[in-house]
Amino acid sequence: MPAKKIRVLIAKPGLDGHDRGAKVICRALRDAGMEVIYTGLRRTPEEIVNAAIQEDADLIGLSILSGAHPILFPRIVKLLKEKGAGDIPVIAGGIIPEKDIPRMKKAGIREIFLPGTSTRDIIAWIRKHIEKGEKNPKNPLTGKL
Amino acid sequence: MKNRRQKGPDIKKAYEKWKNSRYSKALTGCDPLRPFTTVSGREIKELYTPADLPDFDFFRDLNFPGEYPFTRGIHPTMHRGRLWTMRQFSGFGTAEDTNRRYKYLLAHGQTGLSVAFHLPTLMGIDSDHPLAKGEVGKCGVAVDSLADMEVLFRGIPLDKITTSMTINAPAAVLWAMYIAVAEKQGLSPKAISGTIQNDILKEYIAQKTFVFPPRPSMKLIVDTFEYGAREVPRWNTISISGYHIREAGATAVQELAFTLRDGIEYVIWGLERGLEIDEFAPRLSFFFNSHNDFFEEIAKFRAARKIWAEVMRNRFRARNPRSWWLRFHTQTSGVSLMAQKPYNNVVRVAVQALAAVLGGTQSLHTNSLDETYALPSEDAVTIALRTQQILAYESGVVNTIDPLGGSYFVEALTKEMEAEANSYIRKIDDMGGMVRAIEMGFPQKEIADSAYRYQKAVDAKEKIVVGVNAFEMRHEPIPILEIDEAVARQQLARLREVKKSRGKAAVKRSLSDLKKAAQDDRNLMPHLLKCVKAYATLGEIMDALKDVFGEYEEPVAF
Numbered sequence: 155m156p157a158k159k160i161r162v163l164i165a166k167p168g169l170d171g172h173d174r175g176a177k178v179i180c181r182a183l184r185d186a187g188m189e190v191i192y193t194g195l196r197r198t199p200e201e202i203v204n205a206a207i208q209e210d211a212d213l214i215g216l217s218i219l220s221g222a223h224p225i226l227f228p229r230i231v232k233l234l235k236e237k238g239a240g241d242i243p244v245i246a247g248g249i250i251p252e253k254d255i256p257r258m259k260k261a262g263i264r265e266i267f268l269p270g271t272s273t274r275d276i277i278a279w280i281r282k283h284i285e286k287g288e289k290n291p292k293n294p295l296t297g298k299l
Numbered sequence: 300m301k302n303r304r305q306k307g308p309d310i311k312k313a314y315e316k317w318k319n320s321r322y323s324k325a326l327t328g329c330d331p332l333r334p335f336t337t338v339s340g341r342e343i344k345e346l347y348t349p350a351d352l353p354d355f356d357f358f359r360d361l362n363f364p365g366e367y368p369f370t371r372g373i374h375p376t377m378h379r380g381r382l383w384t385m386r387q388f389s390g391f392g393t394a395e396d397t398n399r400r401y402k403y404l405l406a407h408g409q410t411g412l413s414v415a416f417h418l419p420t421l422m423g424i425d426s427d428h429p430l431a432k433g434e435v436g437k438c439g440v441a442v443d444s445l446a447d448m449e450v451l452f453r454g455i456p457l458d459k460i461t462t463s464m465t466i467n468a469p470a471a472v473l474w475a476m477y478i479a480v481a482e483k484q485g486l487s488p489k490a491i492s493g494t495i496q497n498d499i500l501k502e503y504i505a506q507k508t509f510v511f512p513p514r515p516s517m518k519l520i521v522d523t524f525e526y527g528a529r530e531v532p533r534w535n536t537i538s539i540s541g542y543h544i545r546e547a548g549a550t551a552v553q554e555l556a557f558t559l560r561d562g563i564e565y566v567i568w569g570l571e572r573g574l575e576i577d578e579f580a581p582r583l584s585f586f587f588n589s590h591n592d593f594f595e596e597i598a599k600f601r602a603a604r605k606i607w608a609e610v611m612r613n614r615f616r617a618r619n620p621r622s623w624w625l626r627f628h629t630q631t632s633g634v635s636l637m638a639q640k641p642y643n644n645v646v647r648v649a650v651q652a653l654a655a656v657l658g659g660t661q662s663l664h665t666n667s668l669d670e671t672y673a674l675p676s677e678d679a680v681t682i683a684l685r686t687q688q689i690l691a692y693e694s695g696v697v698n699t700i701d702p703l704g705g706s707y708f709v710e711a712l713t714k715e716m717e718a719e720a721n722s723y724i725r726k727i728d729d730m731g732g733m734v735r736a737i738e739m740g741f742p743q744k745e746i747a748d749s750a751y752r753y754q755k756a757v758d759a760k761e762k763i764v765v766g767v768n769a770f771e772m773r774h775e776p777i778p779i780l781e782i783d784e785a786v787a788r789q790q791l792a793r794l795r796e797v798k799k800s801r802g803k804a805a806v807k808r809s810l811s812d813l814k815k816a817a818q819d820d821r822n823l824m825p826h827l828l829k830c831v832k833a834y835a836t837l838g839e840i841m842d843a844l845k846d847v848f849g850e851y852e853e854p855v856a857f
Contacts, residue, residue: 168418169421174548174634178548196430198430222433225433272757272758
């Protein structure tokens with residue numbers, strides 16, 4: 155029996171309409187054998203989280219170039235947890251200043267891919283972390299996400 | 300020309316002989332062999348000769364600058380008579396912040412203004428809208444009402460400068476605000492000059508800041524053509540833009556073809572309104588990208604002028620030579636700039652800017668080295684402006700007009716791109732026009748295909764990007780402009796103040812008159828002017844129009 159395909163939700167939060175990168179990633183992941191669901195533009199954190207749960211996504215990829223990530227990324231992670239889907243890993247790409255990265259990771263974004271990243275590296279990251287069914291790790295002390 | 304036809308076959312034979320014996324043999328010793336293609340994937344030959352221009356006719360294909368078909372430039376003097384306008388796209392934070400930047404740029408020799416609005420303004424929503432959270436003042440300046448526009452141009456006499464505004468879905472509203480500011484400065488709308496981008500077709504195709512569905516959007520644009528031709532005659536009521544089409548991943552030919560076909564669509568809609576072609580065509584302007592591939596870009600600019608002149612004269616029977624002119628602004632390619640080693644971007648921008656100048660641009664924005672990270676810092680934008688000044692005053696490239704005219708390569712490339720663009724244009728004609736093609740998703744898919752092809756070529760290192768997939772170095776961060784969250788607080792405070800201090804009855808009346816005019820399909824410009832002068836906010840005005848026009852929901856595809 156073939157292995158279950160990895161299901162990825164590619165989402166565009168924020169008001170910007172720059173979807174070149176998101177669409178390229180969608181195609182690259184699809185060509186790498188993953189199932190890709192693309193939300194389209196200007197999705198609110200609520201819409202993205204609902205879509206991820208409904209689509210039973212193994213991973214959420216956020217693409218944003220507007221500069222609103224400091225507000226929107228933590229909100230998305232928080233909503234996932236509130237809706238009991240805090241185990242779905244979230245990765246991101248776009249225009250995210252390096253100095254914001256530690257803050258975004260602390261807020262729960264697993265990995266941030268900066269401009270110039272090869273789609274091959276992103277595919278490799280996903281295979282490494284998701285193929286073996288890896289979810290967001292639980293805190294060993296509390297057992298919570 | 301007779302001479303050349305007789306000589307042609309000889310040169311062709313001699314060329315084949317040279318290629319097969321001398322060139323190919325010598326090349327086998329060279330390593331590594333790599334594909335010689337442009338950034339758009341176009342194959343380029345090792346050498347061009349008169350054999351590549353078998354039917355070339357100087358008067359038909361080139362002619363003199365300022366003469367039809369304007370391949371060599373629309374003005375007889377080109378940059379000898381007047382340099383291109385150095386126009387840096389700029390806007391961030393509050394209107395006060397941006398007003399200070401404008402005064403700085405004007406003091407340093409910039410010759411025109413170009414307004415970058417923040418995303419909520421581009422989307423026609425106010426800063427207090429839930430979707431504006433985190434976006435206020437980030438990608439441009441926050442403008443919610445006439446009060447912001449007054450601050451934005453405070454102390455800048457609008458009859459002494461020209462202003463370009465990058466605004467599309469709500470373009471008519473922001474233009475009304477600008478006209479109102481001019482009137483407050485005591486100026487007649489006939490005395491002001493500038494450009495609104497106002498090109499909604501490329502929003503559906505590429506940049507995606509749309510609000511209304513295509514057909515009512517086109518109506519609003521034709522309203523501005525009609526109003527501008529009569530009331531604001533020195534204003535360019537549209538800047539038909541290939542820039543964003545290219546940034547979204549199009550090839551050079553796709554940029555050329557889709558932009559010109561958009562132009563044709565606007566002309567068709569204007570004529571359907573009953574406007575005379577020569578009444579509005581001279582105010583149509585264009586906006587192109589200048590990407591990395593130097594010669595392909597120059598050929599693109601030259602081909603664009605020639606195709607447009609022919610379309611306007613032959614297809615639309617325009618008689619005023621000004622209607623035949625393709626006047627254009629250029630911006631260097633944002634997507635070609637790299638986050639890795641950002642100082643390398645200065646060199647990329649210089650090469651791209653040179654292509655725009657040699658291509659005969661009327662105005663130019665040079666990107667700043669830090670624009671892969673954020674809006675430019677003052678230092679970075681100064682280097683970008685100095686790049687233009689060095690080209691203009693030191694390089695000597697302005698001394699003669701169209702210096703590459705007559706180059707076998709550039710002429711062959713110009714003809715090749717012209718033919719390919721015309722074939723795309725015919726294809727879209729056959730689909731029933733650009734609005735129809737957009738509804739079918741045609742240009743969107745063509746662009747996404749090209750973007751993906753390019754990314755695969757970069758990932759496979761078939762295309763080299765210095766500092767990214769070759770010659771990588773350790774990364775060192777550079778200082779970047781940060782927009783404080785205090786900007787949002789200040790902006791929201793002003794918006795509250797405006798809403799409190801304005802005459803509520805006048806706002807209500809102007810908005811309901813606007814809606815009525817939209818329902819009756821009247822020209823909306825006079826009504827928009829009344830709304831903005833009553834300090835109705837952008838969001839309120841757009842909401843009133845959404846009630847009548849509806850909103851566009853893009854089909855999701857990749």
